[in-house]
Amino acid sequence: MNPLNDLVCNLLETPFSRWCAEDKQDILKYRRTTSHINITTKKVKSGGRSYNIQFQDSWYADCNWLCGSHYNEKLYCWPCLLLGNKKPAWNSTGFCDFRNVNRGLYSHADSAEHIKCILQLKALQKNMNTIADALKESYRLYESLKWKWGGHVVRMDHRRWTHRLTLWDPRIGRRRVGRQTTRWADFFKKKAGSHLTSSTRDRQLWRNLEATVLSV
Numbered sequence: 001m002n003p004l005n006d007l008v009c010n011l012l013e014t015p016f017s018r019w020c021a022e023d024k025q026d027i028l029k030y031r032r033t034t035s036h037i038n039i040t041t042k043k044v045k046s047g048g049r050s051y052n053i054q055f056q057d058s059w060y061a062d063c064n065w066l067c068g069s070h071y072n073e074k075l076y077c078w079p080c081l082l083l084g085n086k087k088p089a090w091n092s093t094g095f096c097d098f099r100n101v102n103r104g105l106y107s108h109a110d111s112a113e114h115i116k117c118i119l120q121l122k123a124l125q126k127n128m129n130t131i132a133d134a135l136k137e138s139y140r141l142y143e144s145l146k147w148k149w150g151g152h153v154v155r156m157d158h159r160r161w162t163h164r165l166t167l168w169d170p171r172i173g174r175r176r177v178g179r180q181t182t183r184w185a186d187f188f189k190k191k192a193g194s195h196l197t198s199s200t201r202d203r204q205l206w207r208n209l210e211a212t213v214l215s216v
Contacts, residue, residue, distance in 0.1 A: 007033050008069035008076055012092075016082040028125050032078035034060045035070035053098045063105055065118065069094065077108060079117035083124075086113050140214055147210045150188045154200040 037055040060066050067078040074094025084091040090108050108114055156163040191213050192199045200206055
């Protein structure tokens with residue numbers, strides 16, 4: 001497997017704190033990686049008998065903070081990998097001591113650093129959701145106000161300065177080569193059609209078009 005396709009390898013190469021806000025939100029959205037690891041470890045009992053210990057996918061279900069790297073073939077702690085300041089095996093070199101896997105899992109789960117990272121990750125996920133919802137609501141409000149103001153301007157008397165300055169066409173002469181500059185009314189014509197003036201006269205139709213635009 002290419003390490004570029006392994007999120008754990010990418011986080012080891014570039015710490016979570018150095019990622020941009022959009023990438024951070026994507027990482028928090030897709031959650032931890034639960035790759036299967038093909039490792040078999042031989043363990044010898046005190047009586048001389050030996051047996052093999054294989055990686056089990058059920059470990060991910062038992063420990064909801066556990067993640068794995070298919071490329072490194074090691075286990076990591078997802079909250080500590082993202083937010084940990086210290087550098088234990090669980091967020092730096094990786095854990096692969098399957099002979100003592102139960103002891104390693106339980107001891108790390110009870111550590112103060114791990115608990116601190118879990119609380120920080122939960123708070124970060126909550127804030128990310130709040131910020132995303134706030135941005136969506138702000139954009140929806142902006143579109144709504146723009147739509148209402150656009151209908152108000154088009155319905156104005158053409159002799160009023162607000163109407164004349166907003167809808168005037170300053171370009172005269174020959175057409176420029178390439179894509180033309182977007183006009184103020186192009187946004188509304190794209191949504192309401194070319195018959196912009198007649199659409200704004202019908203206030204109920206204009207409200208229905210507003211609801212359609214905001215639902216997209």
